[in-house]
Amino acid sequence: MSEVVVGVSTAESAGLRAVRWAAERASARRRPLRLVHVVDSAVEATGDAQLLLAALDRARASLADAATVALDVDPGLEVATELEQGSPVEVFAERSRGAELLVVGSDWHGGKRPSRRGVHSLRIAAASEAPVVVVPDIDVSARRGVVVGVDGSQVGARALAFAADEAERRAVPLVAVHAWDMALMAGGEYGYGPAMVAVDDLTDAAREVLDDALAPVASARPALEIDRRVEAGDPVTALAEAAAEAELLVVGSHGRGAIARFLLGSVSHGVLSRLEAPTVVVR
Structure with a gap:
C-alpha cells in the first residue's frame, strides 16, 4: 500500500503543523504514515562528533514528538519513523518513489520574502516524484475552499482531479482559477503580437478553457460546489x-x-515562493 511521507524538522511549530496535516490526510485516505528526519551530511562533515551526536539526539526527540502528534490525530494510524543522514533533497526524492504524497513543512508565515527553509522545501518539491505538499506556518483552520490553477493541460487536469477529490472530501467549494496574461495571449512572451486583440475575445477564450476543463468534474461530482x-x-x-x-x-x-x-x-515555483496556504504541487 502506498504511504504518506512527511519530513520532520526540529522547527517545532512549522514542523508539527506539517505532521498534523500529513496525519489527517493519511487517516482520511487510510494510508500508512512515514515520519522521516534527515540529519544533513554537512553536520557529519564538520568532524565534530559531539555536534553529530547532539543532532541525532535532537532528531530522535523530534521524531518522537511527531509520532505523538500523528497518533493524537488518529490513534489507529499506522506510523513508522525513520532517521537518516545525508542530503535532505536526495533522501526525500528517494522516499517519494512509490509514495502517494510527500509532505514537507516551511517556516514561511506570510510576507514577501521566503526564509532559507522555505527555499529548501522548494528544492525538495522540485526533486520529488510524488505530489508534494508544502505546509507553511500559517493557521488556515478558519478558512474554507480548495483553490486549483486550471490551464487546460494534462498536468493541469491531474492537479484539478487532486483538488476536486480534496474539496469533495472536505465538503468545501472548489475554487477553479484560470489566469491569462495579455502579453502571452497577444502573441508572445514579450508582447510583440497583434496589437488589436480584443480583451473581451481573450476573456471568452479563457472562460472556454476553464469550462472545458471543469465539464467532466462537474458531471462526475454534481454535489460539488465550484467557484469559477x-x-x-x-x-x-x-x-x-x-x-x-x-x-x-x-x-x-x-x-x-x-x-x-x-x-x-x-507558476508552481512562484506560488511556493509566496506561500499563502498549504500548497500541493502535482506533476
Missing part, C-alpha cells in the same frame, strides 16, 4: 490572492527538459 474564476494578469498573483482565503492550493508543475526532475514550472 477567470483572471486577467499574472497567474502567480491570481492564485496567491485566492489561496489567501482558502485552506489549500493545488497547482500542476510544468518543469521540462533534460533536468526536469530538478525544475518546477514558473
